[in-house]
Amino acid sequence: MVEPAAEALLRRMFDAAVAAAMPARAVPAHLPQPATGRTVVIGAGKASAAMAAAVEAHWPGDFEGLVVTRYDHAVPCERIEIVEAAHPVPDAAGEQAARRILEMVRGLGPDDLVLALISGGGSSLLALPAGGLTLDDKQAVSKALLRSGASIDEMNCVRKHLSAIKGGRLAAAAHPARLVALMISDVPGDDPAVIASGPTVGDPTTRQDALGIIAKYAIDLPPHVRAHLESDACESIKPDDPSLGKVENVLIATPQGSLEAAAAVAREAGVTPVILGDSLEGESRDVAKVMAGIAKQVVRHGQPAPRPCVLLSGGETTVTVKGDGTGGRNVEFLLALAVALQGEPGVSALAADTDGVDGAAEVAGAWITDATLARAEASGIDAKASLARNDGHGFFAALGQQLVTGPTLTNVNDFRAVLIR
Amino acid sequence: MVEPAAEALLRRMFDAAVAAAMPARAVPAHLPQPATGRTVVIGAGKASAAMAAAVEAHWPGDFEGLVVTRYDHAVPCERIEIVEAAHPVPDAAGEQAARRILEMVRGLGPDDLVLALISGGGSSLLALPAGGLTLDDKQAVSKALLRSGASIDEMNCVRKHLSAIKGGRLAAAAHPARLVALMISDVPGDDPAVIASGPTVGDPTTRQDALGIIAKYAIDLPPHVRAHLESDACESIKPDDPSLGKVENVLIATPQGSLEAAAAVAREAGVTPVILGDSLEGESRDVAKVMAGIAKQVVRHGQPAPRPCVLLSGGETTVTVKGDGTGGRNVEFLLALAVALQGEPGVSALAADTDGVDGAAEVAGAWITDATLARAEASGIDAKASLARNDGHGFFAALGQQLVTGPTLTNVNDFRAVLIR
Numbered sequence: 001m002v003e004p005a006a007e008a009l010l011r012r013m014f015d016a017a018v019a020a021a022m023p024a025r026a027v028p029a030h031l032p033q034p035a036t037g038r039t040v041v042i043g044a045g046k047a048s049a050a051m052a053a054a055v056e057a058h059w060p061g062d063f064e065g066l067v068v069t070r071y072d073h074a075v076p077c078e079r080i081e082i083v084e085a086a087h088p089v090p091d092a093a094g095e096q097a098a099r100r101i102l103e104m105v106r107g108l109g110p111d112d113l114v115l116a117l118i119s120g121g122g123s124s125l126l127a128l129p130a131g132g133l134t135l136d137d138k139q140a141v142s143k144a145l146l147r148s149g150a151s152i153d154e155m156n157c158v159r160k161h162l163s164a165i166k167g168g169r170l171a172a173a174a175h176p177a178r179l180v181a182l183m184i185s186d187v188p189g190d191d192p193a194v195i196a197s198g199p200t201v202g203d204p205t206t207r208q209d210a211l212g213i214i215a216k217y218a219i220d221l222p223p224h225v226r227a228h229l230e231s232d233a234c235e236s237i238k239p240d241d242p243s244l245g246k247v248e249n250v251l252i253a254t255p256q257g258s259l260e261a262a263a264a265v266a267r268e269a270g271v272t273p274v275i276l277g278d279s280l281e282g283e284s285r286d287v288a289k290v291m292a293g294i295a296k297q298v299v300r301h302g303q304p305a306p307r308p309c310v311l312l313s314g315g316e317t318t319v320t321v322k323g324d325g326t327g328g329r330n331v332e333f334l335l336a337l338a339v340a341l342q343g344e345p346g347v348s349a350l351a352a353d354t355d356g357v358d359g360a361a362e363v364a365g366a367w368i369t370d371a372t373l374a375r376a377e378a379s380g381i382d383a384k385a386s387l388a389r390n391d392g393h394g395f396f397a398a399l400g401q402q403l404v405t406g407p408t409l410t411n412v413n414d415f416r417a418v419l420i421r
Numbered sequence: 422m423v424e425p426a427a428e429a430l431l432r433r434m435f436d437a438a439v440a441a442a443m444p445a446r447a448v449p450a451h452l453p454q455p456a457t458g459r460t461v462v463i464g465a466g467k468a469s470a471a472m473a474a475a476v477e478a479h480w481p482g483d484f485e486g487l488v489v490t491r492y493d494h495a496v497p498c499e500r501i502e503i504v505e506a507a508h509p510v511p512d513a514a515g516e517q518a519a520r521r522i523l524e525m526v527r528g529l530g531p532d533d534l535v536l537a538l539i540s541g542g543g544s545s546l547l548a549l550p551a552g553g554l555t556l557d558d559k560q561a562v563s564k565a566l567l568r569s570g571a572s573i574d575e576m577n578c579v580r581k582h583l584s585a586i587k588g589g590r591l592a593a594a595a596h597p598a599r600l601v602a603l604m605i606s607d608v609p610g611d612d613p614a615v616i617a618s619g620p621t622v623g624d625p626t627t628r629q630d631a632l633g634i635i636a637k638y639a640i641d642l643p644p645h646v647r648a649h650l651e652s653d654a655c656e657s658i659k660p661d662d663p664s665l666g667k668v669e670n671v672l673i674a675t676p677q678g679s680l681e682a683a684a685a686v687a688r689e690a691g692v693t694p695v696i697l698g699d700s701l702e703g704e705s706r707d708v709a710k711v712m713a714g715i716a717k718q719v720v721r722h723g724q725p726a727p728r729p730c731v732l733l734s735g736g737e738t739t740v741t742v743k744g745d746g747t748g749g750r751n752v753e754f755l756l757a758l759a760v761a762l763q764g765e766p767g768v769s770a771l772a773a774d775t776d777g778v779d780g781a782a783e784v785a786g787a788w789i790t791d792a793t794l795a796r797a798e799a800s801g802i803d804a805k806a807s808l809a810r811n812d813g814h815g816f817f818a819a820l821g822q823q824l825v826t827g828p829t830l831t832n833v834n835d836f837r838a839v840l841i842r
Contacts, residue, residue, distance in 0.1 A: 149805070188717075189717075189721070256721075256722060274724075274725050275718065275722070275724040275725060276714070276715050276718060276724075276725060277711075277714035277715050277717065277718040278718060278721075278722070279714055279717065279718075280710070280711055280714035280715075281710045281711075281713075281714060281761070282706075282707035282708075282710035282711050282714075283704060283707045285703075286703035286704045286707030286708065286711075287703075287707065287710075287711055289701070289702045289703035289708075290698075290701055290702075290703050290707075290708055290711045292702075293697070293698035293700055293701035293702060293703075293734075293736060294697050294698050294701075296609075296610075296698065296700065297696065297697060297698040297699060297700075300610070300677075300699075301677060301696070301699070303695075303696040303697075304695050304696065304697060304725055304726075305725075313714075315714060340702070384570070
């Protein structure tokens with residue numbers, strides 16, 4: 001039986017991937033030199049409270065601060081105030097926190113330092129509509145764009161022109177203080193302008209672009225929203241704006257960094273890592289079919305690498321829910337992978353969300369071995385039927401093959417490892 | 422502009438892939454030693470007429486023969502009779518040819534040789550129901566199994582027990598003559614028992630297995646079909662049956678062989694080939710998203726190989742048709758790939774069916790470059806809308822980027838190359 005050892009190696013890789021993205025490890029290594037003036041710590045995102053705690057543990061001087069995180073994502077801090085707010089739909093708590101954060105950074109001097117702690121989820125946690133607009137106005141436009149098939153880039157362009165804090169406005173408000181943003185990326189391409197919608201990053205798009213997108217998708221805007229987009233005041237801060245001259249955006253953890261950490265564990269175990277992508281997308285069950293095909297190629301032809309090897313990938317797949325089961329992207333992927341592999345000898349896999357929560361249950365993910373399908377059958381569980389019901393969590397719970405970590409308080413998206421020995 | 426050169430290199434890779442599978446090249450290299458007695462050439466499949474022509478061109482001694490191929494797939498032969506029949510739904514022409522082929526190989530002696538030319542499509546072209554059954558009986562059972570969600574292995578098990586020629590029966594009929602089957606594979610795993618449903622390959626499954634599958638899916642059989650499956654006479658020929666003692670099944674062309682031929686072209690051009698799989702499956706547009714993700718990984722992180730490299734894959738994707746366009750697996754893949762890549766600089770691709778016909782049009786496939794989306798936009802063509810309509814052929818016809826070869830008279834499934842320079 002290879003089962004225990006394969007599972008253990010897969011788990012070590014996942015743990016290394018999460019560890020590489022943990023604020024306690026990633027924040028201290030990237031802290032800037034202290035300022036001669038005041039230091040203000042702000043932030044938003046699912047990891048921001050954990051990042052704040054890491055700052056408190058390592059920052060040598062005096063500071064004050066306020067960060068906003070998701071409900072149930074707070075951790076105890078002594079000097080930085082932690083506010084919890086709603087995600088993914090913003091609420092008044094987040095709006096109030098955003099207003100207070102803007103106030104805190106205004107009026108700082110050139111010797112002062114703003115340390116911004118940015119992570120995924122920050123966009124909705126730090127929602128502050130431009131003057132005269134409401135959260136409902138922004139939400140209505142976002143929904144209309146989503147329904148119309150607008151791309152994420154197009155949505156962000158419009159949103160940055162309806163916000164009082166996105167599109168570089170937070171950084172501009174901190175001018176002339178120095179601003180260092182420490183960022184944990186959960187987005188494809190790791191573009192700082194996209195992580196939490198880039199409150200500290202200049203925005204090259206214009207209100208004319210935003211109006212063009214509104215016209216392209218024939219979005220019906222309320223008169224006061226249209227009037228706002230047609231006023232110069234709505235323009236976002238451009239990348240070459242002098243007020244952004246003292247801004248540094250630093251990626252302190254990325255999906256790729258976590259995959260590399262897992263790859264190092266594989267190498268130490270004598271297993272060749274093959275990193276296929278840090279931001280793979282597609283319907284979970286079809287991504288699984290492709291991974292199964294690549295795993296079989298390793299088995300039959302020793303390509304793209306001879307065994308033992310492990311296929312590593314990150315990014316966010318999607319699940320088109322048709323059944324009534326309890327599932328998530330990662331367990332759906334794994335269940336489909338098990339069905340596609342049909343117990344291919346020597347192939348095992350683990351898939352989990354690095355934030356510790358895969359979809360509908362507080363379970364990070366699960367793992368399979370070449371014996372999983374047979375074990376399910378012996379227990380009277382039909383893997384294909386479970387997949388048809390989108391019941392990944394139910395399937396792996398019944399087999400005792402769930403991976404449970406609790407919320408990790410960081411997020412570099414999904415982690416998938418397919419081990420071929 | 423890299424466009425012309427990228428397209429030319431992709432085309433050279435595709436041509437090499439097809440050439441490696443062409444009967445004129447693959448057959449002569451695998452012809453056995455002539456027999457001292459009679460030589461009988463038989464065969465079935467989309468490539469069988471072209472294979473017969475290759476035998477005629479290279480066989481040193483006397484012979485006679487009969488092969489069955491798909492309508493419009495005949496090529497002129499002088500001594501081997503070519504019969505055309507229906508595919509994928511069998512017709513009387515195929516049934517009659519199958520009966521004649523069985524007759525031709527019966528009564529041969531130990532010094533005689535049967536040369537069987539087997540390729541994809543042979544299963545329906547060589548359909549011969551067992552005594553007392555009709556083509557309609559077999560078809561009805563197949564359809565009922567397909568509707569019930571039976572796997573391809575389960576379908577084949579039942580079909581081999583309803584046939585007078587599959588499941589090793591053709592080879593058993595040729596006993597005691599020597600039988601050499603030359604096979605072109607279009608199936609995942611290249612299992613000779615699966616190619617054309619294995620008329621020359623022993624079948625380990627039993628009629629009890631077949632009855633079990635009928636029971637599992639609660640298929641309602643007509644009484645005479647059930648009576649057949651319950652009689653010993655329906656049992657297929659087992660792999661250790663003495664009548665198969667002088668049978669050799671030889672793979673002369675495979676999807677992997679064609680990918681390796683393309684890889685050699687890439688290497689000569691200084692491009693690293695990465696063969697991801699010879700039998701990838703999944704919804705075309707989702708396979709495309711995964712390929713786009715891997716291509717972006719090459720661009721951003723030099724993994725799984727540094728650029729310049731080419732991602733090669735074979736196998737058969739699927740298209741869930743929702744629109745009213747004219748499409749096929751390969752052009753759907755390419756269109757979705759273009760949308761996912763969003764003009765990523767330096768990335769181009771080609772996808773085509775090695776048989777020269779991709780789905781609904783007599784077009785092998787198409788190609789894209791990093792300028793394709795922009796060219797489409799300039800022509801007023803919306804790639805996303807074309808994809809939503811499943812209109813791959815329409816999209817690439819409008820751009821003049823179709824790949825047209827005509828039927829190649831061979832088939833090792835789809836060919837996909839994504840070039841990153």
